[in-house]
Amino acid sequence: MTTPIIEAHGLTKRFSRGKTTVDAVTDVTFDVDAGSLVAFLGPNGAGKSTTIRMLTTLIPPTSGGARVVGHDIAGAPHEVRARIGYVGQGTSGSFAQRVRDELISQGAFYGVGKAQSRRRADELIESLDLASFGSRTVQQLSGGQKRRLDIALGLMHAPTLLCLDEPSTGLDPQSRANLWQHILDLRERYGTTVFLTTHYLDEADHYAERVMVMDGGRVIADDSAAALKATLAGDAVSLGFASAADADAALAHVARLAGREVTRADALTLTTNVADGERLLPRVIRDLDAQGIAVERATGVPPTLDDVFLALTGRSLRDADAGTPDPGADADATLTTTAGEPS
Ligand SMILES: Nc1ncnc2c1ncn2[C@@H]1O[C@H](COP(=O)(O)OP(=O)(O)OP(=O)(O)O)[C@@H](O)[C@H]1O
Ligand SMILES: [Mg+2]
DSSP states (O other), X not given: OOOOSEEEEEEEEEEEETTEEEEEEEEEEEEEOTTOEEEEEOOTTSSHHHHHHHHTTSSOOSEEEEEETTEETTTOHHHXXXXXXXXXXXXXXXXXXXXXXXXXXXXXXXXXXHHHHHHHHHHHHHHXXXXXXXXXXXXXXXXXXXXXXXXXXXXTTOOSEEEEESTTTTOOHHHHHHHHHHHHHHHHHHOOEEEXXXXXXXXXXXXXXXXXXXXXXXXXXXXXXXXXIIIIIOEEEEEEXXXXXXXHHHHHHHHHHHTSOOEEEETTEEEEEETTHHHHHHHHHHHHHHTTOOEEEEEEEOOOHHHHHHHHHSSOHHHHHTSSOOTTHHHHHHHOOOTTOOO
C-alpha cells in the first residue's frame, strides 16, 4: 500500500480579530492518494482556501496537522514547499516580465538550476499551450492565458502535488474547457496529484475522481460524484396528468412503486426523487395505464452535485454562495499568495 500524498488529521483553523473569531476550518481529517484528482466544493466561506493554505504551509493550523508529500507541515514546511505547487485564488506573476522569464524566475525561486529552469519553462510553455505568448509580458495576457501561466508557475519545480485554488474562476466556457484539458494532460504526462477547489459543479462532476464537499468549515461529504449523486440525491421524476382527479388517483400508486414520498407539485403534477428514475418511469406508466389513469407527460432528470448539496444542507450551493457577505473577505484577499510565498 502506498502512503497517501496528503494525510490531514483534525485540521482546524480559528481566525481571531479583536473580539471576533471565525472558525474557518474545524476538525478536518482526510487522505489523498498519490495520482488522484480531488475537487473541493463548497459555498463562499466554507473553508476551502483555508484548508489548502494550511496544507501548503502558508498558514499554520490552530490545531491538528497534516503530512503532505511525506513531510509534516509544521515540522518540515520547507520540505513540503519544495515538493508541491500552489496556485492561489488570485493571479500571480509580476506584470512587466515576459512569460518565459517569469517561469525561469520562479524556477530560481525554487532553487532549480538555470539550464534546467530553461528546459522546464520551454516544456511547460509547450504543454500549457503558451508558446504563442512566450515573449509577451504578463500584463498582455488574457485571463485564461494568465491562469495557464499561473499553473505553469506552480509546476516549474516538477512538484508531485499541485494545489489549485479555483483555477477556472472567471474564465469563459471555452477557456475553462481548455484549461481542464491542460490539467488532465499534465496529470497523464507527469502523474501529478491534483487537489483543487472549484465553484463549477459540472467541472467537479466531470473531471474529479473524488469530490469533497465542505460547508461551515467541515467536510460534509466525500466520495465520487456518481456515488454522492446516487446515494444522496436521486433522479427527479415528474409526472403530468390531464386532470386533477387523475393526479389524485395516481398519487398512492406512484408512492407505492417509488417507495418514496410523492409531492403534489401543482394540481396536475406529481414529483418524487428516486435512485433509479429510468427504471421507475416505465413501470409507473404501465401500472397507471392498467388502472385506467393516463400519464400525459413524464420526465426523469438526473441529479447534479447541487442536488447533493441541497440534500446535505437544505440549501442550494447557488443560494449559499449568494448569501450573506463573507466577514473575512478582506483578510482573505491579502492572504492570496503565489507559489512558495512565505507565510
Ligand atoms: N485571514 C483571515 N482572517 C479572518 N477570517 C478569515 C481569514 N481568512 C479566511 N477567513 C474566514 O474564514 C472562512 C473560510 O474562508 P475561506 O477563504 O477558507 O473560504 P473558501 O471556502 O475558500 O471561500 P471562497 O469560495 O469564497 O473562496 C470565511 O468565513 C472567511 O471569512
Ligand atoms: Mg477560497
